[in-house]
Amino acid sequence: MEQRKVMEIKNVSMIYHTLDGETEALKDISLDIYEGEIVVLVGPSGCGKSTLLSIVAGLLKPSSGKVLINGKEVKGTNKDVGYMFQRDHLFEWRTILQNALIGLEIQNKVNDETIAFVENLLETYGLGEFKNHYPRQLSGGMRQRAALIRTLALQPEILLLDEPFSALDYQTRLRIADEIGTILKKEKKTALMVTHDIAEAICT
Ligand code: ADP
Numbered sequence: 001m002e003q004r005k006v007m008e009i010k011n012v013s014m015i016y017h018t019l020d021g022e023t024e025a026l027k028d029i030s031l032d033i034y035e036g037e038i039v040v041l042v043g044p045s046g047c048g049k050s051t052l053l054s055i056v057a058g059l060l061k062p063s064s065g066k067v068l069i070n071g072k073e074v075k076g077t078n079k080d081v082g083y084m085f086q087r088d089h090l091f092e093w094r095t096i097l098q099n100a101l102i103g104l105e106i107q108n109k110v111n112d113e114t115i116a117f118v119e120n121l122l123e124t125y126g127l128g129e130f131k132n133h134y135p136r137q138l139s140g141g142m143r144q145r146a147a148l149i150r151t152l153a154l155q156p157e158i159l160l161l162d163e164p165f166s167a168l169d170y171q172t173r174l175r176i177a178d179e180i181g182t183i184l185k186k187e188k189k190t191a192l193m194v195t196h197d198i199a200e201a202i203c204t
Pocket residue numbers: 016017018023024025043044045046047048049050051052
């Protein structure tokens with residue numbers, strides 16, 4: 001069966017202009033990602049990983065080149081794309097359920113059906129009992145899962161993950177990388193993940 005191309009990164013370059021001069025963060029990057037693929041890019045700190053994800057997410061405009069999502073050029077943020085940042089960014093004063101619902105709240109889409117969808121995700125991925133807990137009551141790995149569920153709540157087709165496990169200790173990191181890989185496959189998502197940690201890349 002012919003697989004569908006969901007993301008095309010075409011000759012993307014990015015130069016940051018600052019007071020001290022120019023930084024070439026990306027030079028002529030091209031990459032195609034097909035439906036259901038989980039692609040992991042590994043590179044050292046400062047090599048342009050976060051820049052690339054921000055361009056794909058439509059938060060930054062490349063200096064040259066373009067990105068297509070489902071054949072359409074990215075011109076701004078796109079609800080087919082979910083972005084999970086390097087830190088989990090959970091709000092400490094909101095419960096896990098309230099945190100998981102925040103994207104839906106912003107889009108004015110909280111209703112019985114979407115709440116049930118999110119509660120079901122929390123249940124499936126081992127956070128059902130913790131939905132009324134606060135982030136500080138959870139382990140690092142559980143927080144990371146809650147952050148992923150918050151991204152999944154909006155049902156994006158594509159997920160961008162920026163070093164999603166870097167705040168965790170080594171053992172937890174390997175376990176969570178494995179768990180998150182399993183979740184992405186089970187939910188049939190296409191994903192682009194970046195990391196500087198080769199072990200994390202192999203586990204996912
Ligand atoms: P990585 O995520 O791989 O660590 P980044 O994409 O954050 O790399 O950064 C790539 C390069 O671009 C680095 O040299 C960084 O200092 C520079 N850079 C990143 N963001 C900016 C910015 N907003 N302004 C100027 N330079 C930046």
